Amino acid sequence: MSEGIQMPEGFLWGGAVAAHQLEGGWNEGGKGVSIADVMTAGAKGVARKVTDGVKDGEIYPNHWGNDFYHKYPEDIKLFAELGLKCFRTSIAWTRIFPNGDEDEPNEAGLKFYDDMFDECHKYGIEPVITLSHFEMPYHLVKEYGGWSNRKMIEFFDRFAEVCFKRYKDKVKYWMTFNEINNQTDWRDPHPLLQNSGLQLTKDDNWEEEMFQAAHYEFVASARAVQIAHKINPDFQVGAMIAMCPIYPLTSNPRDIMKAERAMQYRYYFGDVQALGYYPEWIEKYWARKGFNLDINNSDLATIKAGVVDYVGFSYYMSFATKAHDGEEHFDYDEHNDLVSNPYVEKSDWGWQIDPIGLRYSMNWMTTRWHKPLFIVENGFGAYDKVEADGSIHDPYRIQYFHDHILQMEKAVKEDGVKLIGYTPWGHIDLVSASTGEMKKRYGMIYVDEDDEGHGSLKRSKKDSFYWYQKVIKSNGKDL
Ligand code: BGP
Numbered sequence: 001m002s003e004g005i006q007m008p009e010g011f012l013w014g015g016a017v018a019a020h021q022l023e024g025g026w027n028e029g030g031k032g033v034s035i036a037d038v039m040t041a042g043a044k045g046v047a048r049k050v051t052d053g054v055k056d057g058e059i060y061p062n063h064w065g066n067d068f069y070h071k072y073p074e075d076i077k078l079f080a081e082l083g084l085k086c087f088r089t090s091i092a093w094t095r096i097f098p099n100g101d102e103d104e105p106n107e108a109g110l111k112f113y114d115d116m117f118d119e120c121h122k123y124g125i126e127p128v129i130t131l132s133h134f135e136m137p138y139h140l141v142k143e144y145g146g147w148s149n150r151k152m153i154e155f156f157d158r159f160a161e162v163c164f165k166r167y168k169d170k171v172k173y174w175m176t177f178n179e180i181n182n183q184t185d186w187r188d189p190h191p192l193l194q195n196s197g198l199q200l201t202k203d204d205n206w207e208e209e210m211f212q213a214a215h216y217e218f219v220a221s222a223r224a225v226q227i228a229h230k231i232n233p234d235f236q237v238g239a240m241i242a243m244c245p246i247y248p249l250t251s252n253p254r255d256i257m258k259a260e261r262a263m264q265y266r267y268y269f270g271d272v273q274a275l276g277y278y279p280e281w282i283e284k285y286w287a288r289k290g291f292n293l294d295i296n297n298s299d300l301a302t303i304k305a306g307v308v309d310y311v312g313f314s315y316y317m318s319f320a321t322k323a324h325d326g327e328e329h330f331d332y333d334e335h336n337d338l339v340s341n342p343y344v345e346k347s348d349w350g351w352q353i354d355p356i357g358l359r360y361s362m363n364w365m366t367t368r369w370h371k372p373l374f375i376v377e378n379g380f381g382a383y384d385k386v387e388a389d390g391s392i393h394d395p396y397r398i399q400y401f402h403d404h405i406l407q408m409e410k411a412v413k414e415d416g417v418k419l420i421g422y423t424p425w426g427h428i429d430l431v432s433a434s435t436g437e438m439k440k441r442y443g444m445i446y447v448d449e450d451d452e453g454h455g456s457l458k459r460s461k462k463d464s465f466y467w468y469q470k471v472i473k474s475n476g477k478d479l
Contacts, residue, residue, distance in 0.1 A: 035050070040060060100136065148196070246318070
């Protein structure tokens with residue numbers, strides 16, 4: 001494997017997780033029920049089921065996660081041994097506001113994060129915090145219809161403000177909504193529900209609902225940016241975009257136009273959050289589709305005033321697309337328009353492995369949004385095997401990280417991209433967001449637990465642990 005390039009001093013090497021995928025303790029410490037808590041397990045290639053409450057006999061993997069809620073002191077100690085400079089996680093909204101619409105926050109929930117952040121600082125690890133990572137109070141979904149309701153802006157901003165005030169001196173890097181653009185596959189209820197809680201309200205015209213919900217999220221996010229800067233001008237508040245560049249399958253101009261529209265559609269979220277305005281094409285699109293959205297001038301002013309400080313993004317894979325015969329408008333429909341790219345390999349879950357796509361994406365975002373970037377997710381979900389002596393050899397994961405980190409380093413060194421840090425996804429094994437499985441593992445730290453939550457929960461180090469440890473120690477040179 002080739003040698004790496006040393007990163008600039010102070011580069012934030014880290015790891016990333018999300019509250020609902022690892023904490024467990026779903027009904028402890030006064031926590032309310034979140035939408036993640038009512039999602040049953042899926043399986044490889046099968047979407048998880050959203051239930052209308054918790055029923056006996058169903059498996060809800062987010063109820064136990066990997067038990068970080070109880071084990072965080074020993075886990076953070078391991079993260080320190082790995083050498084992490086930062087740790088990305090999220091605050092479970094329901095620990096702070098169990099129902100979402102209360103006036104007063106839940107002290108036990110606030111204290112949990114206080115203690116956990118203190119534990120990080122003990123080892124010089126900087127917490128990087130997402131406010132809403134694929135979850136919201138289930139009560140807000142049932143009673144208000146989630147983000148289809150403008151009232152969510154008020155509830156979210158109250159939650160954000162309480163967190164900004166409480167953790168004013170403990171957290172500097174924030175993100176508002178995880179993968180806010182992972183709603184563009186609006187035919188698939190799963191990402192919609194996770195981001196917006198829309199699933200339980202209507203089942204027709206989801207595309208229009210998606211644009212509406214996203215708009216309310218943009219306003220809430222922009223207001224949160226402004227609130228944050230008032231509380232602490234040093235706060236850095238970012239967007240969080242799921243970046244999968246969409247390539248044209250061929251150089252046929254029709255495919256080029258199709259891919260261009262697909263990129264516009266999937267990434268207008270970044271335009272709004274990083275540039276402060278909706279792109280030109282979108283109003284024409286809404287008019288042609290007959291969408292009638294609740295967007296007013298004061299919202300647009302808020303969006304303009306609440307531009308993010310940086311763009312956090314996840315990168316796992318690239319996509320490819322191709323125009324359909326005879327189609328006139330080149331509209332993007334994520335459910336039907338993606339095709340297989342013959343030039344890249346795929347993971348066991350069909351995710352296209354494309355390290356150069358990471359460098360390409362970093363260039364594309366920099367040219368378009370002119371903001372510092374932060375790679376807050378990147379990783380390889382795979383089956384791992386524990387050997388008789390307890391060791392776990394995961395060369396496939398090391399290869400994936402090696403190839404992606406090298407491209408990341410080239411983007412910084414050779415292309416001038418400004419990059420705050422790199423936090424590989426699920427550096428400790430956790431529940432998969434899409435399938436609810438434990439066996440789709442991303443970790444450098446193995447957790448002894450199966451898909452039903454059985455196992456000793458014992459943590460052990462995979463080969464990738466030692467590999468990443470040396471990458472961090474050499475600041476990216478020893479790859
Ligand atoms: C991103 C999510 C994460 C995480 C990751 C891996 O979309 O932000 O929460 O889960 O993907 O996905 P999965 O767990 O489905 O393999």
